[in-house]
Amino acid sequence: MSPLVLTDEVADYGGKPVIGPLSLTLRRGERVALVGKSGAGKSTLLGVMQQRWRRHGAALMPQQLGLVPSLSVFHNVYMGGLANHPTWYNLVTLARPFRRDIDAIMPLLERFDIANKCWSAAGELSGGQSQRVAAARAIHQQGDLLLADEPISALDGPLAERVLRALGETYPTSVLAMHDVELALRFTDRVVGIVEGEIALDEASHRVCAQDLLILY
Template sequence: MTRLALQNAVADYGEGRVLGPLSLALAPGERVALVGRSGAGKSTLLSVMYDQWRDRGAALMPQELGLVPTLSVFHNVYMGRLDRHPWWRNLLTLMRPRRRDVEEISALLERLGIDDKRWAPSGELSGGQRQRVAAARVIHQGGGLLLADEPVSALDGPLSEVILTALTEAYPTVVLAMHDVELALHYCTRVIGIRDGSIAVDEPSQRLSAHDLLTLY
């Protein structure tokens, strides 16, 4: 992946400006945390990034997850690669999954601690379980850049670490919108603090502490 940049990016909601103008650049291999209070503009910034970079291999894990409730966990994860297969193979997989796909996805679900729900409809799962399914889907999708909006907000400490480790190992370059600044500092190499739609902090993680970021909240 080559260097990615936003230049004077803005976003409006109705007649109001909710983001920017702001500029930033991502270097290949960076793991970036977007932190700040709810409504500061983190999700909007991720959406702008995805709109700009989706044709350059960006994958998105949205906060609303986007799972299909009536489909099984397996099929929701399989959907991460729908565009890589012809329509007829996807249709056949809906009715009779191929062994190779089942084995690959089962291994991923096992790593995330949810393989026992492989054939359960995603609509029957808890919030934390659905979040793990969405994480599995975006890992299965793959690509050069992951944009994830609060990927572990419904998970406890140990599971949060399992998911964040899996996500950051699956993609060479990562941008995570997060509320937990301790996790942000641990898993990311750079922290961008958003306040009122603007960049208030942009520093390497090693130069920051959780206390340094309290002014954003």
């Protein structure tokens, strides 16, 4: 499959330039970490990627998560697969979920230690729980490309690693904006450093260490 390409992309916010001109090529099967301080343009760049690569099946896990507070955890995860079913099926599921969908989603919740929250409203969850629900939704959606904005910012330790591993197993190609540079280097094979909306570093993860990335902050 051909690579995904951005060429001389620019973006602004309120008339103020945020990124670019910026060019980047993402090879299929590549896992890329976007690193840099807050406000560097990572989230904006992910948004541009989603717009340009939507036809390639790009799935977005936004930093704000996009959960529906009034719906249950189950239904928020189920939303990742809405496009796989006709409208009538989705409407029925809203009132009375089918057993096959429960059987498909429950293992995801168990993997992230939130199965006990399956029928709780998403608005009742903690930040870490909400982030795990968003990750489960992205996994349930599936696809070829994942664009994730701080997917583990509210998690730590083994749980953060579990989520990153699960996302990596689901999506062969991914771009993850991350602040934890050590995890970024461990779970991706390429790191792209963003400074004031421009690419300041683009290197294979095994060729750099966390100390090398301090210049980005």
